[in-house]
Amino acid sequence: MQNTTNYSKIIAGTMTWGSWGKQLPTNEMIELINYCLEIGIHTFDHADIYGDYGTEADFGKAFIKSGIARSDIQLITKCGIQMGHCRNNNVAHYQYDADYIIWSAEQSLKNLQTDYLDLFLLHRPSPLMHPEEILAGIQKLLTDGKIKQFGVSNFTPAQTAMIDTALHVDANQVEFSLTHDNPMYDGTFNDCMANSRMAMSWSPLGTYFREENEQNHRIQKVMEDLKEKYNADESQLLLAFIMKHPVGVHPVVGTATKERLKASLEAVNINLELKDWFLLLEASKGEPIP
DSSP states (O other), X not given: OOSOTTSOSSEEEOTTTSTTTTOOOHHHHHHHHHHHHHHTOOEEEOOTTHHHHTHHHHHHHHHHHHTOOGGGOEEEEEEOEEOXXXXXXXXXXXXXXXXXXXXXXXXXXXXXXXXXXXXXXXOSOOTTOOHHHHHHHHHHHHHTTSEEEEEEESOOHHHHHHHHTTSOOOEEEEEOBTTXXXXXXXXXXXXXXXXXXXXXXXXXXXXXXXXXXXXXXXXXXXXXXXXXXXXXXXXXXXXXXXXXXXXXXXXXXXXXXXXXXXXXXXXXXXXXXHHHHHHHHHHHHTSOOO
């Protein structure tokens, strides 16, 4: 259905690899990239803003020094967010004029030290975006071979449909997890399935490990039996939950820890039984499924 054959099922999210997280030196970043390839994760998700516009360049330096062939990996990045404390901006804002889209893509190409991007996303919707203006920038990048595919991130079905009037949207990356399941109900995944868009999930583990609340306590109780039944840990079951959706979601796993990357990839092989999937959903909702 979706054109996802080139992307690994689990995508390595790089947001915490640089100054916003682990601050990995070049040698450790090379090691982590190589490890991802060894276990079967060959798609890397970026955004220009990560690390205050610095993580792409950190990754690019490591990638070039690694000697890895460009054809062995896929690079995804995003544009459009102008942060308020960078680039002499006095206010945070979104920018999607054609010239900026082209400039931003070219900056990412330079930072990542590559000739093309496999997938280029508009990071968040702007109230002022216009499909024809976006078309002008993206079409130039596609024609010049600087990007292979175009998508969006955090867009509603209506916003995606508006952009789709000018050019086809190949992907949508949204927040999706057991504790944040809106895309299953607000039309986002229906839109992806109906229009052959790749669906990606950021924050695929949701709030489960971050917050102590009634929702997570309910889920924990169900997890106790499922962990033993599937011989899996909680993070793997959370990933298995979202990957069971027929849209074929690709989780973007934002960790720089080898063990967690490997465990995430192993979750691909967990096929939750239908009733177990609904047990988890019911625990999340806190009420019987209507």
